[in-house]
Amino acid sequence: MPRPAPRRRASALVLALLATLVSGVAATTATAHAAPAFSSGHGIEVRNVMQTTPRTYVVNIHTPSVDTRALAWTYHDVVVTLPSDYNPHVAYPVLYLYHGRAQGPGNWHNEANIEAVTHGYPIITVAADAGWAGWGTNWVNQSAGAQQWDRFHLDELIPWVDQNLNTIRAREGRAVAGFSMGGFVAIRHATHRPWLFRMAIGMSGGYHLEDQRMRAAVTGPLPQKGLPLDGPFGAPWDGSWGFNNPWHRVGALGGVHTVLYAGTRHDDLLEAQAHRLTYEFHQHLLANGIGNSWMVEYDCGHWIECAARVGIGRELPVMMDVLQHP
Template sequence: MKRLKVILLTFVLLGGLLGGATPASAAPQFHNGHGIEVRNVMQTTPRTYVVNIHTNSVDTRALAWTYHDVIITLPSNYNPNVSYPVLYLYHGRAQSPGAWHNEANIEAVTHGYPIITVAAEAGWAGWGTNWVNQSAGVQQWDRFHLDELIPWVDDNLNTIRAREGRAVAGFSMGGYTAIRHATHRPWLFRMAIGMSGGYNLEDQRMRTAVTAPLPEKGLPLDGPFGAPWDGSWGFNNPWHRVSGLSGVHTVLYAGTRHDDLLEAQAHRLTYEFHQHLLASGIGNSWMVEYDCGHWIECVARNGIGRELPVMMDVLWHP
């Protein structure tokens, strides 16, 4: 690992000697692959690209936004000859990847850090799983996030293609998704951050949070996890898969604004999961409180912003 850091640092220093800012000709070119078809690319700032895609894994009817976008923010002074770690971000229910930029201003939060951020679509109410009932449109979020998006990002950008080069984080539903993915495939991620979420699908409060909003979008109640007795609830329940987090640097955040009913419930669910992790011997996990309600802009500033220096200690990076 030390040798890799030395090599990466050498590339960074050479990049600085050769002029610092990345020339326009070195801007990333996004190509099809791994089930993802690139339909349009729009550079919205010197660092950020909105990539409109198509994948057979996700029906656009499942989205809160009309278009299926992946929003990629490069590090400041991005050097295409340097390998960078990647932070994957998942939004909350009824949001889109744009929430990380339009509300949370993740570009400003990550300024100065040598890390690529990928804000991924998680659906109007996708819950990170391959849906049991797909009658209202295909939703295979596990396949899209883990089998398609990660290798597609690695092929299109110069990334550290190892778990030591990846972190995953999310807010609310996205917090559950981040922790769910880390428990299912711990070999993909070195760090996982769940913010203002819930992590026990057997808890009735959590089940209500999953199913109650679905009719609003015309989605079946048994869509994400099946009927109440379906085994998919247990299969996708982080509560029963915590051993997967033993090698993942796991951080759980919850807000102290208990006047916000959503955040008050997220706080209780997060604290219970935190205690369950400790009881299971997962000592590298803890709950951090921030002065936030259930607001992604506060979460990004006080959660991601606080964890980025830790991320630089945990992940390989230039």
Template sequence: MKILSRAVLRGWAATLTGLVATFGMLLGPAAPAAHAVTAPPHFANGFGLTVVSQPKWVDANRRTFVITVKSTQVPVYDVLKDQVSGEHVVMVTLPEGYDGTAGTRYPVLYDLHGSPEYPNSSRYQALAERSTKGVPLITVTPNGGARGWYTNWVHPDSRGRQNWESFHLDELIPFVDANLKTIPTREGRAITGHSMGGFGAFHYAEDRPGLFSYVGSFSGVLDLQNPLLRAAVVGSELLPNIGTPTAAPDAIFGPPVWPLDGAWNKASAAQNVGTLRGMGVAMYAGNGGDLTDNPVLAVAEKVDRQSAVTTAAHLKAAGIPYRFADYGDGSTWARGCNGKHAQDPCLQADMNDFVKLIMKRLRHP
């Protein structure tokens, strides 16, 4: 057997390399990887929603886009600065590798914002993108209004319909399922939210348990029988910095005093947990930490924690399993979390934990 010299082998290798390069030039540049999304999905009107502007990426990472729609259930609403009444911005974060032309379908997490917040804020983008890095999960943050309170208002007056619950559950969810590669069943859907959004998540899950397999609350306003939380809701109606025009104190849930407070009691998440049976349930809250440091946010968190404690008691009495991350001053929960309301490090830790929980239950690739 003739043994080839190293020089001959090197010559053959160089020749093969040249041939590969030549074929490469003839065939053109390599096709982009299947997961390299270049354009956001295109959405079609439907289910009571009309597309005002098609999806646009929020940055060069091309994971999160915003789409603007109009709703038949909330044709106008009280706005914050730069919002257009009647135009609803929805922010969507896609999983890495999402391909609208492929057969792969993904579960969806609906993340409801607080008051007064924007659905397309950098906070909610960061919460979604960081918690779902490497996770096959779509995250949707819809407009809930500065003071929408995720419910169908009792007395909207001249505004016309303020049917936020109908907008989200009857219009938005099927709209998302029709335009994205989702798993359009209860087993492919979860919901959570912060503050006002925590109430919204529980309220929606309790009203329509057939839609969701997991519900979460991040410092949510869960107990509408608590007089302090009723005062917070009424305050959100009256203060111009929480949306203009302002609303009457009975606009959303009706009069907040007995015996006219039936709508408040019916909507209160803490006392109406029975329909959550068979669903995953998680709550997160701090204790406010040092009350001398930012007392407003400290007290807000302390009151919301108490509403979670009340909800936990009702869940326990009903025999419904739940997770309650009661993280105190936040020192053992996340770096930079001081146990106060609306702190990004606390919320990010909440979201990270919640995504891990729901992915154990949701159907996914």
């Protein structure tokens, strides 16, 4: 008999080998796609990238806009969390997150567990450093080291994220949120550049820089870090206090979906004051014809984990209605 069977077996082996190679290439491609290659650009130098979970990357960076002495931690990191089913060929909206005083971007993950909160939502989250007490502004007195937070957050970070990830590169694809000092930063950025953000969430913050309670909150802690009292906004009579004051720029929020949160734990003195300052800003917005959502969280004190677990978790479905997304 002729020997066709061995040839058939050989053909089957070849086909099986090709199938294995193709599936291997596909798996490799999928893995490569799942791990974005973060590169330097827009004033940000990427020094190291560490993938901490299948979705989250800690990107160690350097920018001349921010001296590391101004940070609460040793390293300047940006923490990026991708959607659960991230597809690099699909454009996603981005939620920028800012932390409270003496915290860092890691607090959103280590305490607030923002990765679990955003699970299942088609949105990229970027937790960026806001400094030990940066307040989102280009400091008037930078004698203790460069602190140009406005430049870093708005001129460098946003285009750098757009460069490295597939994002919706318009205001309809961006939201900004923050806790405590970070709440001020989020609202401050939205009032200064409303064309960058479609939604802004301030949690447990204060938004009137010329209020004496707010001034005390800004300047009081600075000596603990060896920072000048006139650092963020200058001397008490300096015009920078008014220039950076969201209270005077509420008209800019007319096209921004604005949400304000505060807790009810008035035995927590920090939260009690944040609650009063937030409610006053809510009323000030209404008096100026600016619609906004005022949310009270029961049994929440001045804790970032409460803000994220409850506040961000509640607002994500709203975010999906407000922002463009896949």
